[in-house]
Amino acid sequence: MSPWVLDLFTAGGRNLLRHKLRSALTLLGVFFGVAAVITMLGIGEGAQRSVLQEISGLGLNNILIDSVQPDASQLPDSQRNTTGRRRGMRILEYGVTDTDVEQLRSACPEAEIRVAHRVKASAYAYGERLDADVLGVPPDYFTLFDSKLIEGRWLHPFDSLHFRSVALIPESLTASIRHPRDGGHPHVKIGTYAFEVVGIQRTMAPRGNRTIYIPFETAEQVFGTSSVKREAGSMEFTRTQIGQVVLHCEDEQELKRTAAVVKRTMERNHPIVDYALTVPVEILEARQRTQRILNLVLLVIAGISLLVGGIGIMNIMLAVVTERIPEIGIRRAIGATERDILFQFLAETITLSTLGGVLGCLAGMILVPLTEIWTGWNGVITPSSVIVSLAVSWVVGVFFGLAPAVRASKLDPVDALRHG
Amino acid sequence: MIRLEQVTKQYDMGGGLTVLHALNLDIGDNDYLGILGPSGSGKSTLLHILGLLDRPSAGRYLLHGRDTGALDDSERSRLRGRMIGFIFQSFHLLSSLSVQENVELPLHYQRVGKAEREQRAREALQSVSLSHRLHHRPNQLSGGERQRTAIARALVTRPDLILADEPTGNLDQKTGQEILEVFDELHQAGKAIVLITHDPAVARRIPRIYHIVDGHLHEAPP
Numbered sequence: 209m210s211p212w213v214l215d216l217f218t219a220g221g222r223n224l225l226r227h228k229l230r231s232a233l234t235l236l237g238v239f240f241g242v243a244a245v246i247t248m249l250g251i252g253e254g255a256q257r258s259v260l261q262e263i264s265g266l267g268l269n270n271i272l273i274d275s276v277q278p279d280a281s282q283l284p285d286s287q288r289n290t291t292g293r294r295r296g297m298r299i300l301e302y303g304v305t306d307t308d309v310e311q312l313r314s315a316c317p318e319a320e321i322r323v324a325h326r327v328k329a330s331a332y333a334y335g336e337r338l339d340a341d342v343l344g345v346p347p348d349y350f351t352l353f354d355s356k357l358i359e360g361r362w363l364h365p366f367d368s369l370h371f372r373s374v375a376l377i378p379e380s381l382t383a384s385i386r387h388p389r390d391g392g393h394p395h396v397k398i399g400t401y402a403f404e405v406v407g408i409q410r411t412m413a414p415r416g417n418r419t420i421y422i423p424f425e426t427a428e429q430v431f432g433t434s435s436v437k438r439e440a441g442s443m444e445f446t447r448t449q450i451g452q453v454v455l456h457c458e459d460e461q462e463l464k465r466t467a468a469v470v471k472r473t474m475e476r477n478h479p480i481v482d483y484a485l486t487v488p489v490e491i492l493e494a495r496q497r498t499q500r501i502l503n504l505v506l507l508v509i510a511g512i513s514l515l516v517g518g519i520g521i522m523n524i525m526l527a528v529v530t531e532r533i534p535e536i537g538i539r540r541a542i543g544a545t546e547r548d549i550l551f552q553f554l555a556e557t558i559t560l561s562t563l564g565g566v567l568g569c570l571a572g573m574i575l576v577p578l579t580e581i582w583t584g585w586n587g588v589i590t591p592s593s594v595i596v597s598l599a600v601s602w603v604v605g606v607f608f609g610l611a612p613a614v615r616a617s618k619l620d621p622v623d624a625l626r627h628g
Numbered sequence: 629m630i631r632l633e634q635v636t637k638q639y640d641m642g643g644g645l646t647v648l649h650a651l652n653l654d655i656g657d658n659d660y661l662g663i664l665g666p667s668g669s670g671k672s673t674l675l676h677i678l679g680l681l682d683r684p685s686a687g688r689y690l691l692h693g694r695d696t697g698a699l700d701d702s703e704r705s706r707l708r709g710r711m712i713g714f715i716f717q718s719f720h721l722l723s724s725l726s727v728q729e730n731v732e733l734p735l736h737y738q739r740v741g742k743a744e745r746e747q748r749a750r751e752a753l754q755s756v757s758l759s760h761r762l763h764h765r766p767n768q769l770s771g772g773e774r775q776r777t778a779i780a781r782a783l784v785t786r787p788d789l790i791l792a793d794e795p796t797g798n799l800d801q802k803t804g805q806e807i808l809e810v811f812d813e814l815h816q817a818g819k820a821i822v823l824i825t826h827d828p829a830v831a832r833r834i835p836r837i838y839h840i841v842d843g844h845l846h847e848a849p850p
Contacts, residue, residue, distance in 0.1 A: 212739055226724055538720045541681060542781065543709020543737040545702045621681045625720070 237517020238564030246572025275303025326451025329399030344427020360407030537624030557609025565601025713782025
């Protein structure tokens with residue numbers, strides 16, 4: 209910075225300090241505006257990252273098809289099979305079938321496909337029912353997701369080969385399964401069968417934090433594909449061949465192509481929608497679109513508060529120019545050019561707005577973590593948001609300071625001197 | 629150094645008000661001249677034109693042979709800052725600055741470095757016997773001291789011409805005499821001075837006197 213510019217801002221700062229209260233009130237607008245911008249950008253960025261983390265956990269190159277029991281009213285009579293001596297008994301077959309998987313394998317040869325078996329039995333630990341799904345999965349199921357082993361081991365191909373009763377539990381169930389009375393290996397009961405817990409993991413697979421994983425072959429062997437639900441006066445048999453299919457593609461182009469094939473195949477094979485198709489990348493795009501709109505709205509609000517702050521500065525600076533007309537005359541008489549006067553007033557406005565901006569940034573840095581605590585939203589302050597906010601406050605100073613500064617510089621020196 | 633040729637100043641106020649009528653004036657390098665006239669006679673307007681704060685409506689103003697009418701605002705301001713020192717009746721010091729800072733101010737507009745500014749301001753204040761008041765504010769000074777500060781501010785740029793507008797008008801007689809003695813010293817040091825006054829007692833000390841009446845300038849006989 210040249211000595212002249214330094215002098216200019218030093219003098220500007222001193223002039224502002226002469227009227228501390230007025231200066232403080234003037235910079236409040238920019239202070240609140242910048243604090244709002246930092247907070248909005250911080251919360252927006254935090255939300256963006258949360259969405260990205262959540263969805264990319266599902267595997268951005270994955271396509272998931274889950275079997276879903278359709279509402280009974282949607283089913284045709286043929287599907288509501290009431291037979292035998294016991295009226296009210298029905299067999300409901302729904303969800304993804306082996307045929308679907310065969311067709312998908314041949315239609316999408318480049319995609320890796322994993323098939324999981326959804327066990328309909330409930331899980332218990334020490335007599336207490338666990339709020340958890342049970343999924344029979346192949347050993348390589350976790351390679352498709354963002355998964356991490358916390359303790360123990362993954363499911364092994366030998367577990368499937370030997371139909372072992374072993375389970376991998378999510379981190380969230382650790383407290384329920386590790387009981388003080390338990391001296392040996394922890395166990396979990398699924399239906400009426402005991403499963404040894406061999407590992408604790410954290411995964412971003414769908415509902416992964418509430419899912420107990422057991423070997424696929426064990427699940428099929430022990431629990432089969434059917435389940436019975438008994439209600440007063442009726443029994444409902446349900447049969448699902450496949451609980452979940454995951455297709456993994458190499459790249460985005462392949463993913464889009466595969467997603468289209470999957471949609472076509474499933475729509476053709478399932479006139480009644482008894483499956484849920486999830487394409488994480490599509491969800492991500494939709495959420496990002498929503499987030500962008502939200503960010504824009506938030507920024508417009510912050511922008512309005514900055515605009516109000518800027519107008520406040522301009523208003524005060526116009527009054528200051530009027531108040532200091534004699535001073536302007538004196539300065540012109542001793543050699544100040546129009547530009548010198550212009551820069552003098554502009555320096556004061558920029559000093560005000562930049563100071564407001566810096567204080568606003570600091571306030572934003574405090575507000576973002578506080579908002580996190582109060583609301584549970586994620587907030588992230590990036591260097592770029594700080595730079596943008598400071599730049600904006602500087603631009604506000606230049607933009608709104610220009611009119612008063614030009615007015616000061618264009619004053620006729622003789623009139624200004626007479627004003628005193 | 630200065631030549632005014634047929635300088636006229638008119639204001640567009642309801643049909644035009646002529647304040648100065650085709651003035652001709654020559655000011656040499658070491659001239660000390662006084663301009664006397666009643667209020668509203670055009671004294672201050674003439675001083676503002678001489679100080680490049682105002683422009684004549686007609687005629688030519690030559691400074692060191694250069695026609696100032698062709699100069700833009702920046703050039704006029706720079707020339708004013710470098711060659712002309714103003715001294716006003718009401719001192720026109722900036723109350724927010726110290727005595728030394730007030731004197732440094734013209735040098736700031738000439739982009740003189742801080743160390744040199746301080747050095748030259750101290751020298752200028754020493755020449756008007758105010759070395760002991762460097763860090764005082766103008767409102768802590770007497771009228772005479774304020775005018776001395778204004779003189780120091782006018783001298784700090786080492787100007788060729790000093791323009792003084794009723795410099796003793798706000799001072800008591802004794803202090804006024806002291807200030808006029810400072811002007812005598814400046815004249816002896818080779819500065820050109822134009823002093824505006826309506827006080828005949830002040831005018832008696834000035835070697836060359838002009839009367840201005842209704843915008844017409846007449847040189848008084850020596």
